[in-house]
Amino acid sequence: MTAAPLPAPDVTDRSFWAADRVAEALVPTLASADAERGAPWPQTLASHYARFFRDGDRTVYEAHVAARHARLTRATLAALLDPRTDRVDEVVDGVLLLCEQSTWCWAAHDDTWSRFGRVTPTVTEPYLDLGAGEVAAQLAWIDHLLGPALDERAPGVRWRIRQETQTRVLRPFTERRDWWWLGVDHPIMNWSPWIQGNVLAANLALEEDPDRRQAVTALVADGIAAYWASLPADGGVDEGYHYWWQGAARALEAQDLLGSAGIEPEPATLDRIRATVAFPHSMHLGGDWYVNVADGAARPLSTWPWNVVHAWARRVGDDDAARHAAAYRGQPGGLFDERASLPRAVRMLSDAAWAQALAAAPPLVGRAHFPSTGITVARSAPGSARGLAVSVKGGHNGENHNHVDVGSVIVALDGVPVVIDAGKPTYRAGTFGPDRYDLWVVRGDWHNVPQVRGVEQAPGERFGARDLEVADGGTDHGSWRARLDLAGAYRVDRLEHWWREAALEPAGETLTVEDSWTFSGAGAPTSADGSTAWHWLLAGDVALDPGRAVVRFTPDGGPTPARALALTWDAGAADAEVEVRELDDPELTAVWGGHLTRLRLTARTETPSGTFRVTMRPIGSGPQEVA
Template sequence: MTTSMLDSALSSERLREHLPEPGAWRPVPDVTDRAFWTAVHPATTAAMVDRAERLAGVGPWPALPASLWLDFARTGNRIRYQDPYFARRRRLAAAVLAACLTDDERWHDEVADGAWLVCEESSWCLPAHDESHGARNTHALPDVDNPTLDLFAAETGALLAWTYAVLRPKVEERGLGQRIVDEVRRRILVPQRTVDSWIWFGRRGHVGNWNPWINSNVLVCSLLLDSTREEIVTTVERAVFGLDVFVGGYPADGACDEGQLYWWRAGASLSECLEVLRSASGGVLDAFDLPLVREIGRYLHRVHIAGDWYVNVADGSAKLDADGASAHVLYRFGRRVGDAEMVAHARWLRGDGPLAESTTGVGRALLALADSDWASEPSADPPLVAQAWWPDTELLTARETGGSARGLFLSVKGGHNAEAHNHNDVGTFLVALDGHPVLVDAGVADYTRQHFSPDRYEIWSLRSAYHNVPLVDGYEQAPGKEHRAADVRCELDDTGARFDLDLAGAYPAEAGLLHWHRSVRLDRAGGQIVLSDRWAFSRVPGDVRSHLLASGAPVVLGAGALEVPTPGRTLRLSYDGAALDVEVERIDLDDRRLRGAWGDHLWRIALVVRRPTADGGYRLEIGAGRSCLANSAGHRA
């Protein structure tokens, strides 16, 4: 089997020559190496043991009865099964780390309890992903003889593989060692080597984040648990085939069109796959010098606003998810591609906290603890780059002052309405002030069946009517790759950044739009953002308006101005009060994922053209306003 983009470094011939024998790759010492484990930084040890104590102290291990599995088929709700499913795995991961750090029999028993429960589960995949009765048949209990290898089955396999690798004497003492090996082989390794039909595998062409996400775990399972070198080579060859499809389908600019949340399981997981192969081969199988890989790595810090706020597109969250991010993975990625800004961003993410995040997966935590360079890396500030432009993805980020969160931050996107985890949002823009998002994208609520159904765009936060784009004579943007931006141009220099595009193609033909030219400019000298919209219809429209989603409660100051509060200053919006009316609507948030980002409310501002004409336009000036002593709802200083 040969590849294209990864072939020079990871060809079948090179894999066969340089992959290790079974059991040879052991990047983390096991529990018997007490010199290593007792030398872990005391604050890290204390944090990890404390987390294990808190999780073990909640009571009995969560139950996963059959009725809970069937609940998804009956209601479309995903979280009622997923919450206890993930709680089991978090508790087991925390116990594994506590057992390694303390070598306390109490934690070894806790690990045995958790591993036994997981091995007894009929399926390791989620009900929403089950294909054991055929493609996405979710209306029955899983077929235990036909396991589905989804994202979380793969993660579960890696969790148990690492458990076996670092605690082998203790799990074998309790009679669990062979059970763990057998279950991981049966549910993960054999299916990976024998089933080609899964979409994520790559046989059908372009694949998304499922491929590197699953393969990063499969590679670990194989190198830690497979019993023959031929099994390892076959597993790795098949993984590399899919990774090559993934990389080959990535835009040349390296942007993740799913946003920073999914970057952690797209670009970051790709780096983990490459790192495992590099480490297992003693540095010989190294694909980090591929230019595209470097660009993929550079995405995250260039969409960073400030603090834990990031530009969010598609279903990505506006806030960093501590359960999905790993500072060490980013650090190691930055070191491998030689990017100092990535390294600085990673070190800033860690701050004064522990060396590893036990919430992000036991493997990520173990590898961080075993990296002495990471332990000694000096503290750093985030790069806060002045501006970045991704021409293939049509995404811009720019800030008033490079290296500082102070002042205005702007992001604008073009693209099309069939991107990964798409929202209908061509031409939307985001504005932050002093590091706090003010004109925002809501993101996505906790997933349900509807999010992956033909009714997806009936969900309010995915519709263009709830993004910072026009509503054109009552018509919203339409889904589909054909509904896209045109005439996209971006200009960057020291004085500012300008993004121009035509939005007309994002709307259905019935809207009657000939063009809608949008220009958004960050003027550094003037300390403002200027938005200019110009349109032409084939008829005189009855209603023309543009929406702005705000994180704080807008205050209309009179004809021509309004302000949105932030924890520091207000964001002031100035417009032609004679031409535009303003309407403000409060959006109550009842979803925990949305509330976790924004609090209880968002607000939708409508700039309504008073006397619509077939040809027209307006201008909006955005800048810093007065100091605001009280924090706005939805923001946390």
């Protein structure tokens, strides 16, 4: 079999795989692989798969899938370090388990129920989703990396890999071109580069017909170009930071594979790449905290494949993006994350420039603005996590993975968010169905936006912000202001304008959020209209006094932070109450702990026009202490 053009050395390159650098990086992986070898493999059971269709649970099945992938990744890396027979046998066992698995598709994506009324996979109709692409890519990389060892120890296993990948992935990709994630009757989003990049890896490594290999490569090249063209010129990503890694980063990885096949990006594509490479560091609040609009965690994994950002940032000349990526080079466990896919782990290990990169301090840029998505970020002390960092969200309520959050404000104090977006919940059957907007974590009343006369913001693309303006005085260190009209996000009669202005004064570490509104027609609204209220979702512990709330957040039970954030308002204009929400979703508790608190400020009177202001500033130790 001919060598596949995948960008990493195979097992026969002992100068690489036996090198001290690689062996040292893989010490924890090797220990885990040796400890679990011989133990039963994680099993994906029919009862686990069927749960999605029966009770909506998708995590049990997907957890077993992820555990199987992770073990096979560890086994493969151990065999690359030392391809002795017991380690190769472990890889063969894992590979054959995947080949015997009834489906590579995740239950949450399969159409077996909608088309056939079945809660078990329909093996004659394989569905090409994220899960199927991930299996195909993992098998392709194993075939590339360990091919000679597999041929010697288990003749036939590479034939099986090819048979299953052709049946489940490569032929469905070419024979069925109505996949919605290709942009057929659906906007292109992160599934497109994620799946197509994995299809490309399988095609390059496993397709033996040169004409078919060339045809699939051309299809993927067109698909990745279409994804880049779908991104805004300013580099914004409406799905937010979390899905940047499973969208734009996947496209960057696919672009690398296309490069290995001799296809380089067009100038227009390179412009989009240059813009989007700046997105991750622009969303950085401090430490391991990021702006988390849409379905994203405010405290995401630190072990994403930062080598991809580093390589492309250097290629397009973005020093800040390269520096931000290099900030992860010196973190424990930062070389790669074995929870990620085998391709990402191997490509990180074989990236010579990344291996030589020196750890750097993140740039912590002072200002970032993405007009296409209406996301703007500012900090009071550029280059430092000290002080306030604030994000304002414009856009609309029909974005990918969106929450109902037009005008929402996130505020971090000394690098840690305290006025927050709760973020991504654990996905279940209803998360992307008609009941999505009943989920509290998605609803507008659990974001930092007004409730206008008893009415929450409405979901849908036509409900969005108007006239977003950002002014920073031409300097990262001066005053900053973001102003937008929220009226279009509400179904409220006679509402003409609802201006929200967030103003940051760096010298005093002060943020003011002012809402000003006008209704048409004379007279005040009737009581039947309901009350106007301002919601602020807060992390940590909250002490409430007349006209003031003090928030102190201690993540992970660590040391008490030196400073707290005080929110103040006119106590005569609004009644204040707090509601503590106990958290039981593991994805939320992992970020915020056991509870969140919603501060509700209810207007005492309803007027056709008016203004209400909330001011935020730190209190505690430090030069900016406020009594």
